[in-house]
Amino acid sequence: MNYPDRLRALLAKPGLVVMPAVWDGLTAKLAAAAGFQTAFLSGSCVAASRLGGPDLDLISFGEMFDSFNMVHAAAPQTLVLADGDHGYGNAMNVQRTVRAYGRAGAAAVLIEDKITPRALTAAGKPCLSRDEARMKIRAAVEAAKESGILVLARTDCRPTQGIDEAVARIEMYVKEGADILFLDSPADDGEIRRAVAAAGGKPSFAVLSPGAPRATPSQKEAAALGFKIGTYPTGMLSPAAAGMKAGLAALIAGGAEAASAMPPPELRATLGYADYDAAAKPFIVPA
Template sequence: MQSTKQQLKALAEARRGVIVPGAFNALSAKVIEDLGYEALYVTGAGVTNMGFGLPDQGFMGLTDIADHTARIRDAVELPLIVDADTGFGNALNTYHAVRTLERAGADCIQLEDQVSPKRCGHFSGKAVIETSEMVSKIRAAVDARRDGLLVMARTDAAAVHGFDAAVERAQAYAEAGADILFVEAVTTAEHVRALPQRLQVPQLMNMVIGGKTPIVGADELGRLGYGFVLYANAALQGAVAGMQKVLAQLRDAREVREDPTLVAPFAERQRLVGKPFWDALEKKYA
């Protein structure tokens, strides 16, 4: 039986546009798995937004993402791509981050070339480190990994130095050992189509609802040759909309009744968190 790392590598190499939703906690991960997705992304933006109530501007630390990764790893059996931001420092910090996150259950570590503190890839005002510094971080990540862990290299240079410079950086990162490439926040459909032609390593394309990149369907992205189509915070945005809807109803009507269009049924919530399993264990050990 394939390990989750082997499963993820096979998905990347198939280049069929596998949709990877973002999970911001263990329950959201269980919903993703329950709906039949093949992999998930432990989102730093989601952890920051939902865990701290803060914007994605470098407030998350290594311990935060490692704790969330471990909880999600315990909750689901899917391959996990984990957002490690900038590696939380220099090449040595990156080495430590990779070891920490692999122990927590990551199957792939995503590293980006922004200046620390980073910010969401679809925010304005980004800055990137020198290519040589990022290459050192990737080499450190490759040296630190064990048991087939994948390394994903993200570049945010398109917003700073232009599309061609971002492609050049991505190629350098592949040569340094990155298994998957992620060119963030390209702004035209032409650039989306061009990337698989210009870079040979499997790639991820990030679809941010309301972001800078035009939304392209996963089927088309698969035909273009992308390995993964990331929807890092679709579940988060849906959860926020759902919370706002039900809480507005409670505020205005002074009650909320069982309505599957408004709230998940009580029994469904218990099913998702595995209550029958724990009930069986309770009987076994009684």
């Protein structure tokens, strides 16, 4: 069973699929070791790790695809949902993005309806016209036939065009053949219920990390509202940044490591030194 089919089978089971956000080999390996079958290759996390900056459409397709390959190599059994952003251009760029992720082993890819390039401001998410957005999703669904990769269609138009337009777009994406639907920035439970209903029984995806101006239900509440997938872009990123700051503070204070640091044997085990030795042993030339 290939990666997309495995994800379809998982989504057919009852319960909320909790999908941690990853951005490199270590985060993917840790998530898999913790027992997660799926992971979201998050554009915001890749931007943070590669640029040390915010998620404002500065990351390129090449950088995201390189990050996917790191994630996939470190956790080859993980079902990865790749953040395809706006497809990095027009409908033909969308097709290239979808095909590349499908061939490389992604289980699903996200395509959104934001305008690119974005206006030179961090505020707002202006979106394409409805017809242009339709053609991007149509192009994605057509390209996905090659590998079977699932298409997650995301609309960002709620803050700028209102919930009625956002719901209409979800209904449109369902008709175009999208596999998973995503309303960004719902204001409350009522809007969430409308979006889930508009998905017509197809899985609905949600960002459940706190801190942004959107409804962020708990896992139990999200499942009750009808969400099928919940991702947490800051779930590992925020503690990781806090841990690195703690380590730097310990060095400034004259110490060697923060109180929260892993003991050296645990760190070596996490990184797989023993696994390397076991794999290398058959190739050692006798003295």
